Amino acid sequence: MMTTRFRCLFLLRRRLTSTATATAITTSSVANDKPNPGTSSERLSLIINKLFYERDPDKLAAAFIAASSSYRFRCHHRIYEISVRRLAKCGRPDAVEAILEHHKSFSSDFSREGFGVRLISLYGKAGMPAHAAATFRQLPDLGSPRTVKSFNALLTAYAQSGDLNGLDEAFRDIPASITPNHISYNILIGALCEKGDLEAAMRTVDLMNTNAISLDLITCNTLLHSFYINKPSEVEKIWEMMRENNIEPDSRSFNAKLRWLVAKGRTHEAVEVVDQMKRNGPKPDAFTFNALLKGHIQGGNLEEAKKLFFDFTKNDCSPNQQTFEILIPYLSETGELDWAVRCCYDGMSRRCFVRAPFLQGVVDALVKSSRVEEAKKLVEVCRKNNYSKKSLQMP
Known part of the structure; x- marks a missing residue:
């Protein structure tokens, strides 16, 4: 008898498949991979663009399933990540599952391990580590090789989901055919440092040494960052470890x-x-x-x-998002509004995507100082740079 979980998934897939039938008319030229010459890229771009702006989760999932029958569509990685993150954010793991499980029907793609790695990674980005683990276990049955590459994707999925117990269990139950490498250990060390368990992180370093796996700069930088936050009095041992292993900071x-x-x-x-x-x-x-x-x-x-x-430019550097988010609120609070406004425009011209609350602070300060027209102009320019009415508005 069908379990409740799989019954719900079955009904969802049937509903999405029904919706996808109408969508398939639009995507058929791409799905067949035989469109009229000179128009295939345009049609594929149009479909991807529609998916990018689709906000209804059911329509997004249905259109995605319809489009995914095209091999060329399946080669566009970014739209996968955007769509999966969006569905996860709006609380629709069932739609994420419907999309990704549908891809397991493309048996020819699984001859390359990279396709399975993508599905595992996408489940990780959606915060669904159990599904990532199930996919990892299924890889041999799907016709995909299973190496340390897919194992590291699974570890990353656990780490992204904050499931340290699952990560630890995956490390303890490594398939006999897979030998962890330095990337595997760095993922584990990173997760332990994120949790603040520095003793466990250092035990993992000892395990690396035992297994003759060399430390690298990523290992040491992860440890330095965490020790400076949690145990600065002991950070010198990390610098010493770098010197002993001839690792240049x-x-x-x-x-x-x-x-x-x-x-x-x-x-x-x-x-x-x-x-x-x-x-x-x-x-x-x-x-x-x-x-x-x-x-x-x-x-x-x-x-x-x-x-x-x-002096940023003099030092061969360019200001980034963090630069402006440090500077803008301070300038607003201290009355340096002319410079604050210049920084807002400079950040947008550099495509630094300063978060809306920082820009809103400048708008509010301008209005408070009776510089309403300047505030309106700033809001108008922000609109043209894709800041929504909800995130940024006149007081």
Whole structure:
């Protein structure tokens, strides 16, 4: 007898298939992979564009299933991630399952392990690790090889879902044919550090050494970041471990230290670290200067913050989203509205996608200062840059 879960899934698929029949008329030229010459790319782009803007979850799932019968559509990875995330966000794991389980009927695709890895990864992005695990177990039956590549995809799915118990269990029940590599251990260490279990993370490092798997820069940077947050008094052992293993630190290594120094109000020491990086390497990046920028702002040193911002280009860096989100609220609060407005426009021109609440703060400050027309113009430009009426509006 059909269980309740599979009965619900069956009914959903039947409903989606019914809706997909109408959609298939639109997608048939792509699905057959034999459209009129010169129009196939345009038709495929049109279908993908419609999926991108479809907000009804049932219609999205139905149209997706109809379009997926085209091999060329199945090669477009981004629309898969966007659609799965959207369905998961609106609380429709049943629709995610219907879409991805439908893909298991494309047996020829599973001759390449990468197709199975995609399904596992998509289940992870949807926060459905149990489905990711089931897909991993099914790979041999679907005609797909199962190697450390798909195993790492499964570990990532558990990590993305925050299921540390499942991740640990997957590590304990590794198929005999698979040997974990440094990526496998880095995923586990990253999940343990995210949880703040540094003792378990260091035991995993010992396990890597036991299994003759070399540490790499990713391992060490993950540990540095977590130790500076949770156990800064013991972080020196990570730097020592890097020296012993001849692992050269990069800007991310030092950025972890810079963020900690700034958080402790020791901006002058952070400045010294950056000066040392400029002299001896590694080369500072945008995140390096963002850490300093935050330190100067926390210290109320507007002039140093201005100088640093205008020196980004001089230092071969470009401001990013974080730069503007550090700077804009401070400028609004301190009455530096002219510069705050320039930063809003600069962020949009650079496609940095500053989050709407930061821009709303500038709009509100302009209105409060009786600069209503400037506020209206800013909102108008934001609309043209895809900020919705709901996220950004006049007070």
